[in-house]
Amino acid sequence: MKPVRAVLIGAGQRGAEAYAPYALRHPEQLKFVAVAEPNEERRRRFATVHAIPEERCYESWQDLMEQPQLGEAAIIATQDWLHTQPALAAMNKGYHVLLEKPMATSLEECEQLVEVSERNERQLHICHVLRYTQHARKMREIVQSGILGEIIDVDHRENVSFWHMAHSYVRGNWRNSHQSSPMILAKCCHDLDILPWILGQRPVMLSSKGELTHFRADKAPVKTPERCVEDCPIERECPYSAIHIYVEMLPFWYSYSQTCTNSFNKIIIETWMKKPALIRTFSHIFPFLKQVSEYNGWPLTVLAHDPTPEKIEEAIRNGPYGRCVYHCDNDVVDHQVVSMQFEEGTTVTLTMHGHSHVEHRSTRIEGTRGRLMGVLGNGGGWILVEEHRSRKKSYIDTSPPSGEGHGGGDSQLMAEFVGHVREGGYSESVKRAAREALFSHRLAFAAEEARLEQKVIPINPQDLN
Ligand SMILES: NC(=O)c1ccc[n+]([C@@H]2O[C@H](COP(=O)([O-])OP(=O)(O)OC[C@H]3O[C@@H](n4cnc5c(N)ncnc54)[C@H](O)[C@@H]3O)[C@@H](O)[C@H]2O)c1
Structure with a gap:
């Protein structure tokens, strides 16, 4: 069987770094034949790595879509506000589409995407990577096995670490709700x-509270300059210092170590944090240690291509990621709670906040026969099931193989996307998955409306039928 031929729109962090490497690991399954990317450096680099000829490199998705259909699949990984038009154009051209989340920034556009996918019978897969993790799949399997009995209450938390919050939602691309x-x-x-998918039931109403409490000028502990490197008087104590986050990288590694279930990896990271010179020395003998001592992946790659200490220093001095967190043009919340009631009476709270000590998601599912607790962080994950009557405890390690992004979700998503495209056609399960993605976006828009207008919003479960 020939590999699926794909075009990439947006060769940034996600497109080039998270998804496209699948083609290098599995050339028999996937081959990129064209790229659209306005940034010349990114475009060229992608073309070189994937051996795409010059004439198949385009500066924008429009130029690419003006060509005849070049393959079976289009992967669209542009920024949030630039999803709908390229995705519609690709499906109208005949491509099956893998589209980054959020599908679009308005509910109308999300609906339009699903409508065009169904009308044209072109597959539309949304990058809800969590669904593809072993962690979420195991939680679903456990709930649906009935071992927990009837599910009464769920407390699910997206604990965004303080440094990730500062990186993406205060200084970075998702800081301003009008721009993203x-x-x-x-x-x-x-x-x-994942919540309705794990529980096998849909919400019927929701309300929401939350605001931007901390990352505002009036919350600066003292008078701070515009940038961390401009002789900031609190740079050595501020958790959000760009130098601390991007040069020392200690919060990143700490989060990793705290969620890592592999004792060997944990020891290496903890040693690196205390004695970097030791790990550097040993990395000459054990090259795998360079994954730590010479780490130059996310979030550094957002600051500079091929990040070097010099490039990171320059980015902190002059770029957006060196700004004081109290003097940015951010307006997105730093905490929000969504309370939901589900069809079978289950109460569910989703808490998202950007002040977590450690980056991770945590889930507690309380049933009439037992409970489940789960943690998934950037170092790994685990699930604990406790049965009421027998007090039996079952522990499941859900960590992905080391180095796999998003709990292993990124590569599993690619494997399944490529599988569906190879299979061709427009199956009921593919159609259903797109509708479920639309439903999740419907809930997010409803949550935002509930927060802003302080109201309870009824949800029609039939919207997902
Ligand atoms: N699934 C996940 O878990 C997950 C995680 C992080 C980000 N995302 C989403 O992925 C998307 C991309 O994020 P990113 O961090 O890779 O952003 P990025 O800025 O690194 O990449 C986007 C790329 O699109 C390119 N682009 C801009 N205009 C274009 C055009 N007209 N034609 C073609 N390309 C164009 C940009 O130059 C850039 O290289 C966002 O929507 C984001 O929300 C998803």
Whole structure:
């Protein structure tokens, strides 16, 4: 069987770094044949890595879509506000589409995407990577096995760490809801996607509270300059210092170590944090240690291509990621709670906040026969099931193989997307998955409306039929 031929629209963090490497690992399954990317450096680099000829490199999705159909699949990984038009154009051209989340920044556009997918019978897959993790799949399997009995209450938390919040939602691309999307959509369409899927029931009403409490000028502890490197008087104590986050990288590694279930990896990271010179020395003998000592992946790649210490220093001095968190043009919330009631009476709260000590999602599911607790962080994940009567405890390690992004969700998503495209056609399960993605976005828009207008919003479960 020939590999699926794909075109990439948007060769940024997600397109080039998270999804496209699948083609390098599985050339028999997937081959990129064209790229559209306005940034010349990114475009060229992608073309070189994937051996795409010059004439198949385009500066924009429009130029690419003016060509005849070049393959079976289009992967669209542009920024949030630039999803709808390229995705519609691709489906109208005949491509099956893998589209980054959020599908679009308005409910109308999300509906339009699903409508065109169904009308044209072109597959539309949304990058709800959480669904593709072993962690979420195991939670679903456990709930649906009935071992927990009837599910009474769920407490699911998206604990965005203080440094990730500062990086993406204060200084970075998702800081301003008018330029990108409300944080509950940007960060939690994943969570709103998996909750009904795990529970096997849909919400019937929701309300929501939340605001931007901390990252505002009036919350600066003292008078601070515009940038961390401009002799900021609190740079050495501020958790949000760009130097601390991007040069020392300690919060990143700490989050990793605290959620890592592999004792060996945990020891290496903890040693690196205390004695970097030791790990650097040993990395000459054990090259795998360079994954730590020479780490230059996310979030550094957002600050600079091929990040070097010099480039990071320059980015902190002059770019958006060196700004004081109290002097940015951010307006998205730093905490929000969504309370939901589900069809069978289950109460569910989704808490998203940007002040977590450690980056992770946590879930507690209380049933009439037992409970489940789960944690998924950037270092790994685990699930604990406790049965009421027998007091039996079952522990499941849900960590992905090391180095896999998003709990292993990124590569599993690609494997399944490629599988569906190879299969061709427009199956009921593919159609259903797109409708479920739309439903999760419907919930996110409703949550934002409920928060802003302080009201309870009824949800029609039939919207997902
Ligand atoms: N699934 C997930 O868990 C997850 C995680 C992070 C981000 N995302 C989403 O992925 C998307 C991309 O995020 P990112 O961090 O990769 O952003 P990015 O800015 O790194 O990449 C977007 C790329 O699109 C390119 N682009 C801009 N205009 C274009 C045009 N006209 N034609 C073609 N390309 C164009 C940009 O130059 C850039 O390289 C966002 O919607 C984001 O919300 C999803």
